[in-house]
Amino acid sequence: MKPFEYHKPQNKKNAIELAGKTTMYISGGTNLVDLMKKHIHEPDKLVDLTEAISSEITVEKNGARIGAMLSNTALAENENIKTDYPLLSKAILKGASPQIRNMASTGGNLLQRTRCPYFYDTTMPCNKRNPGSGCSAIKGFSRMSAVIGYSNHCVAVHPSDMCVALVALDAKVEILNTTGETEIIDFINFHRLPGDTPQKDNNLPEGAIITAIEIPRNSFNSNFEYLKIRDRESYAFALISVAAALVLSGNTIKDARLASGGVAHKPWRWSKAESFLKNKEATEENFRQAAEIAVADITPLKDNKFKAPMLTGAIQQALLNCLSNN
């Protein structure tokens, strides 16, 4: 690691005062320390947010509000979250390991960087790490890469499981910018597509801090599934993941949510497929058609053609599990 100054502000105001070009914030550290060890991030100033940011969680009639410093475990194991937003719990528990979930914060989870192996190998070209150097994955190993929303500058995917549930649940991100103003960003607009600036993972303004996540009240707590397909049963990133949730009236689908991880530079919502499902019967055939509508939009790369059938299958299986798993 490169040497750095360590600061631990006691409140948000003091934290943003420390913002600067070579400043980075740390909370759980599960990704940042890793990146600092690999010299991918080399802050001169490390600002420890663990005292400055709230880890409070409130679940009320209108929805849930989650302090950004709350650990992934505390969020997933929260009784109200398990009852009212079980999709979120399930997604979190499919990610990483118990130890990492204990350490990782809610805000930090949003800001974790891609696990594209080229991003982590500083000797190889990578536009996300070193803009302008090229993308090694497109012509190299692209099995884990994106199938939608990528550019010829970057094909990396966002690695979070939690964020897939949050995007499905129409969450909002509360941030504090460096001028001391609070802003709300819709979750679906928080992460961005790579375009020609893949170094930017999200739309968080420079120096700003995530302070809370809000989830509006919904009725997706009875018929939901988070399905993750990976090379190892646990403690592995997704090849494909699907967050699915239905509101049923009898066997009729009143509302549907479908989102995926492992497909794009951001957690991806399958809006067309969701619209298709609305007011349809919850049948295997309709699930199959919904999956096909989603998959029709993807363009796999050289090594990840399998993601088409896998995504088709995973969406169907996830929707089926919505009917039986819970």
Place this chain on the structure above:
Amino acid sequence: MKINHSYSRRFFIKSSSAFAALAFIPLTVRSFFNEVKEKYFVKKQKIPLSVSINKKEYQLEVDTRTTLLDLLRENIGLTGTKKGCDHGQCGACTVHIDGDRNLSCLTLAVMLPGREITTIEGLADGDKLHPMQEAFIENDGFQCGYCTPGQIMSAVACVKEGHTGSVEEIKEYMSGNLCRCAAYNGITKSIQQIAT
């Protein structure tokens, strides 16, 4: 394959450095850069740290870069906590911080003031092994022993968290601790034994 010697050898420069760009900068610029670096680059910082490890208070001076894992292993001689990957990918470095399982390799020591750390060395009660340590011996929950301290710290936490309802649940909640010898039967049985 044979290297094709008739093929005209490409000659180009690659750098082994993470600071690859420096190699291309002319010397004059580099010396300027070095001066700038002297002025503005952060020098190694050591800061005081008081921390409780296995109920013992330590007053230390630590490099801001030092992880809890390296602090334990390289600075204060507690080598029971193991380094398997140093990047949060194996669980061998699992310790308890305020009673919860954490990865010491991804924990910066400077972030720890006021926290209670328990390592494998602090688990037994004097000469009396912790029941989980006994269970690991009895169920042969290890072979080479290198991941074992992490497994045991994780296992104790797994029981405390209550994730012991079934073999499948134990296995899922112990999957953050890799064991290449794959003594998973014994690890799982040890936890079942302590949980019931």
Place this chain on the structure above:
Amino acid sequence: MDYFFDKPIANFATRRVEAEEKVTGKGKYSAEYDFPNLVHGVFVGSTIPSGKIVSLDLEEAKSIPGVIDIITHQNRPEVPGLKGDDAKFMFKLFHTDNIFFDDQPIALVLAETLEDATYAATFVKAEYSESNFNTNFHKTKDSQEPEDIMAEKGSLESWEKAEFIVDQEFKIAMEVHNPMEPHATIANWKDDELTLYDKSQNVYGVQSQVAKIFNIDPDKIRVISEFVGGGFGSGLLVWPNTIAAAMASKHLNRPVKIVLTRPQMFTNVGYRPESWQRFKIGADENGKFLGAFHQAKHATSSHTGHTDNITGLTRKHYSFPNIKTEQAQIQLNISKPTWMRGPGDASGAFAIESAVDELSEKLNMDPVDLRLKNLSKTDMYGKPWSTNYLNECLQIGAERINWKQNRKSIPGEIKEGNWNIGYGMAVGFWNAGRKDSDAAIEMKPDGSIVVRSAMTDIGTGTGTAMQNMAHTFLGLPKEKISIELGNSDLPYAPTQGGSWGLSSLSGGVAAACKSLKTKLADYAYGSKFIKGQGNLKLLKLDAKGIRMEDDSLEPVSYESIFSQNNIQVINIEESSSPGKEAEEYGFCSSAAHYVKVKVNQLTGDIKVLEMVSVADGGKIINNKAAANQIIGAAIGGIGMALMEEQKFDNNHGRLIGNDLAGYHFPCNADAPMIDVSFIDKPDYNRNPAGAKGLGEVGIIGCAAAITNAIYNATGKRMRDLPVTPDKILMA
């Protein structure tokens, strides 16, 4: 063979002798010895796979506070065995500007702290002239024809037109040992003596190799590997970290520690090479095997060779009247491969056992019956097996998984929703070897003994087995027997590998125990015993003293033996060697593996639901540790079958994702509770303990058992390992 100790070894389900040190974290692995003044060394690896170093710029790296020195090929202290044409190491570490593989160590940064060394290493700058390179095994393998690896038996032509033929190609990805403990060395060179705390499976091997390289007397080198955090073959050879640490310690006159990073574990300490096989098998209408034609090619490094004998197994466990085996090694600009658990045979078994399964379907025969029909009665040289219980392994395993009832012969018949369930099986087989091995015993007047051997314990339970054997051979209570091992000051032991560790060691321990008994009898009874009143077999060591089991002589206490003879200590050291038994018999260990899997037809997800392994490892010395070995090997088989794969970026000639997030091996949730049982019958022709090896045979055949089960579930023949979910969907 001396049958003196032919009474069965008690099958102790015992605590491991080192258990407490392992569960408390007190056991010291090689990087964990404390030295004041310790220097931390960090390797800088090349970033090209082939070429030359044109220049190095160390200026910036040396300016980092805490840096002591940086060793490169330009300034290294000269080491005799690393220069010249007859270099005695795999490549001329820091004695050449040639680059043979990516991440080849080109510099060693030495600093006061690990943080300083690691940071400074990022400033070492190298310029290279890069040569054309090739790291692509599958694109290159056709450029070389395989050649006979052994003389052909019978002829290929005689059965090529047999009625029942299976002829298929198989691929296995590069696999990496990845023991949990990274390879590490602390070298301490004081005056003319070198101490190495080294992660190794072979302390004497390290001693002799390092002695050769530095051209010094082996007696001046002490190698300590008391606790070894796994090996699986990665600790059989000497690797750059050991040589570099020794070099640096001599250079600085300070102790130097090098711990490989996890990514360096993929490039510096070997791996199982990527391979291709073609296996052709023919049978008559009764299922009698007529012939086998086995071709194999595997990747190897261009700078130093390695052969995995992938086709060797074809001549072992089945009876083929005609056999042709051919191999080729494909040289690439990659680091050196080495033996990995079940070397050769684990790869070969995937092809053989998959093809036999396919053949059984063609023949419309049960695959268990087909195997039972074709088991070999002799070894490949025509010698009868001393013991071979593979047939029993097959039968017991079939019963334990209820094969006849559960397994449907038509694939895809058992379904649960979108999950298909299938059963599969395969067998493993391995030569049961034995090597020279010494052992020493020291006895104190209180009757306590220390049994000593240089053999390492990489997790197999060597020390516990030594204690069990000494206890059985002598009668002495176990709490009076302590163990020392893993140190080149101790009596000679061969490398712990090849499943011959315990087999070899039992000879040394038995010989030392016999010698101790003789000595005690002599001290206690003198000529009475020697004149034939005594029978050494009946002499028993109790907690307090010795006695004859038939009470033919008076019991004598240790106290009186020691005081009467005016001695403080009895020291015994004995050697042992395999005898002429190998001229008479073939020796083998074997196993049968049965698996139940489920495969999701929509997502390609695969889950191993049950795994039964039945092994013949001769007499089982420690049931728990032996079962643990088989469990570990079976789960290693799950890894090989379903997930283990190290990828190359062939555009850069560099490994990609070479860490424990990118390279998956099984976590706890990947494995069911493995059901293990043993034949547990001694083979006293092999050694006095009657034990045969178990380390390898547990993994051999597992991958095929799993892919055969996947076929049974889905009707898809998976011949390209690992079978990840994407391959199921694309098949």
